Amino acid sequence: MMGRLSVLDISFCKIGYKGIACIAEALERNESIQQLNIKGNPIRSCGAAEVIGHIAKNVKSKVEAINMNSCQIDNSFINALKKCTEIGNKLKTLELAVNEMGEEFVYELLDLYTAFKWKMRTSVSLRNRNAVTKSIAEAGCKNLIHFIM
Numbered sequence: 001m002m003g004r005l006s007v008l009d010i011s012f013c014k015i016g017y018k019g020i021a022c023i024a025e026a027l028e029r030n031e032s033i034q035q036l037n038i039k040g041n042p043i044r045s046c047g048a049a050e051v052i053g054h055i056a057k058n059v060k061s062k063v064e065a066i067n068m069n070s071c072q073i074d075n076s077f078i079n080a081l082k083k084c085t086e087i088g089n090k091l092k093t094l095e096l097a098v099n100e101m102g103e104e105f106v107y108e109l110l111d112l113y114t115a116f117k118w119k120m121r122t123s124v125s126l127r128n129r130n131a132v133t134k135s136i137a138e139a140g141c142k143n144l145i146h147f148i149m
Helices: 017-027 044-057 077-083 103-116 129-139 142-148
Strands: 007-009 035-037 065-067 093-096 121-124
Touching: 017 044, 044 065, 044 077, 077 103, 103 121
Parallel strands: 007 035, 035 065, 065 093, 093 121
Antiparallel strands: none
């Protein structure tokens, strides 16, 4: 039956941009999926942007958790998040670990959390953790609190 699926786990299915773009279009009309697991698919930032964009357009979307770990997503994904700022309060969890983001991504993400009072939890692992840890320590922790709450 259409629209009754609450969890869609298509992790490690070798889905690329074309495949995820089709799935993203369907998510714009879906009213039942609550958890989306697409980890381990080489969708890159453009595919991740399609997913976020179509979910954000769907006012009846029930999606509250997306796992995009290991999807070859880089810093450019921040542009999709900037275009869909409502996604930060729509989702409860956005998993972005084991991707290709750098410290610039984290700082811009922190800015989005602060500016739009996002409530979702996000996990991000970075290419160079030592540089980021040092930079965060130097900048202070007041903005980091918004990021981890």
